Amino acid sequence: MNNEWPRNMLQLLSVAAFITFILFGGIAFTTAIILLLIYGNIYWQILCISYLIFFYIDFETPSKGGRGVGCEWVRNWRVWKHVVDYFPVDLVKTADFPADRNYLIAATPHGILCFGALINGMTNYSKWRRLFPQIRSKVLTLSINMLFPIFREAILSWGLSDSSAENINTLLSQSNDPIDPSNRDGFTSNAAIVMFGGAREAFLSAPNTYKVFLNSRKGFIRMAIQNGASLVPAVAFGETNVYDTTQSKTDSFVRKIQEIIKKYTTLAPVAFNGRGIFQQSFGLIPRRRPITLVVGAPIHINRNPESKDVSETEINDMHATFRKKLIELFETHKSKYIENHEKIHLEIA
Structure with a gap:
C-alpha cells in the first residue's frame, strides 16, 4: 500500500493539473495577456503584441486541419502516462482499418469532458499508435476553444483541431498518398474523432446511463458521404461515470437558461461534481473510474469525391445504417464494461 500511494498521488495531481488547464486555461491566459499589455x-x-500578430496571421490553422499530429515532444510528456493510468483510459479496436482512406470516428457519449476520445487521441501514451500505426488521430473540439490565445497553441500541440464543417471536410478530403507532402509526418490518413451528440449531450450525462443525441444529427453523415470517408461508430464505456451531475428538466427555467448559454457560446453549462485532492466527496477532479473507447468496424463509403451533391435519401440511409451499427456495438461490448448490463441500453433521442 505504501508503494502505491506515491504513484496514485502523482496520477491524481497530474489529472488535477490537466482538468484545471482545460477548465480555466483559456480565461487565465487571455486575462494574463490583457494585464501584461x-x-x-x-x-x-512587445512579446504579447508579437504573439497576437502571429495569432492573427495563423488564425485559420485550426479550421484547416490543425498542426498534423501536433508536437511530438508535448505528446510524449510523462504527465500523460499518469493521466492515462489514473482512470485508467483504454482503447479497443474491433476491426482492421486500411490506411488508404480517411475516417470519421463518430463517438458517444459526450459526458462532461469527453475523456475517452480526448485522452486516447492526444497522447502517445494511449494505445492509438499501436492499434492505428499509419492513421493520424485528430480529436475535434469546439471552435470557441480556438479563440483563446496560448490555450489554443497548447491544444493544437496535442493534435486537436476545430470541429467546424470546414475543418472536417479538410481532414476527410486529404490525400492518402504516402509521398504526398502533407503526409511527411509518417501518417497517410486522418481519423477525425467527433462527439456527434455535441456539448448538448452533456445535459444528459449521469452515472450508469448512455443517453445520446443522434436522431437529428446528420451533418457528420453528410460530410462522410461527401468526402467518401469511412464512417466509424465508437462508444466510450464509463465516460458518464466519472462525474455526478445535477439534471434539470427539459422544460424547466434552468434548462432554458442553459440552452440560451449554449446557443451563444456552444458551451454546455452543466453542474457537475467529482472529487478533490484530499477528499472524494466533491470537487472538479473526475473520479477514478475506467473509461474504454471501443472503436467499431468502419462503414466504408465508396463514392466519387468530386461529386459533392448528396441526396437526402443517401443521408437517411447511411444514418439508419450508422444507428444500427452503433447499437450493435454497444450491445455486443457492454457486458465487458457495465455492471448490471442487462438493464442498461443505449437511449437514443
Missing part, C-alpha cells in the same frame, strides 16, 4: 513592462508588451 496594460501593466507589463515594454518587453512583455
Whole structure:
C-alpha cells in the first residue's frame, strides 16, 4: 500500500493539473495577456503584441486541419502516462482499418469532458499508435476553444483541431498518398474523432446511463458521404461515470437558461461534481473510474469525391445504417464494461 500511494498521488495531481488547464486555461491566459499589455513592462508588451500578430496571421490553422499530429515532444510528456493510468483510459479496436482512406470516428457519449476520445487521441501514451500505426488521430473540439490565445497553441500541440464543417471536410478530403507532402509526418490518413451528440449531450450525462443525441444529427453523415470517408461508430464505456451531475428538466427555467448559454457560446453549462485532492466527496477532479473507447468496424463509403451533391435519401440511409451499427456495438461490448448490463441500453433521442 505504501508503494502505491506515491504513484496514485502523482496520477491524481497530474489529472488535477490537466482538468484545471482545460477548465480555466483559456480565461487565465487571455486575462494574463490583457494585464501584461496594460501593466507589463515594454518587453512583455512587445512579446504579447508579437504573439497576437502571429495569432492573427495563423488564425485559420485550426479550421484547416490543425498542426498534423501536433508536437511530438508535448505528446510524449510523462504527465500523460499518469493521466492515462489514473482512470485508467483504454482503447479497443474491433476491426482492421486500411490506411488508404480517411475516417470519421463518430463517438458517444459526450459526458462532461469527453475523456475517452480526448485522452486516447492526444497522447502517445494511449494505445492509438499501436492499434492505428499509419492513421493520424485528430480529436475535434469546439471552435470557441480556438479563440483563446496560448490555450489554443497548447491544444493544437496535442493534435486537436476545430470541429467546424470546414475543418472536417479538410481532414476527410486529404490525400492518402504516402509521398504526398502533407503526409511527411509518417501518417497517410486522418481519423477525425467527433462527439456527434455535441456539448448538448452533456445535459444528459449521469452515472450508469448512455443517453445520446443522434436522431437529428446528420451533418457528420453528410460530410462522410461527401468526402467518401469511412464512417466509424465508437462508444466510450464509463465516460458518464466519472462525474455526478445535477439534471434539470427539459422544460424547466434552468434548462432554458442553459440552452440560451449554449446557443451563444456552444458551451454546455452543466453542474457537475467529482472529487478533490484530499477528499472524494466533491470537487472538479473526475473520479477514478475506467473509461474504454471501443472503436467499431468502419462503414466504408465508396463514392466519387468530386461529386459533392448528396441526396437526402443517401443521408437517411447511411444514418439508419450508422444507428444500427452503433447499437450493435454497444450491445455486443457492454457486458465487458457495465455492471448490471442487462438493464442498461443505449437511449437514443
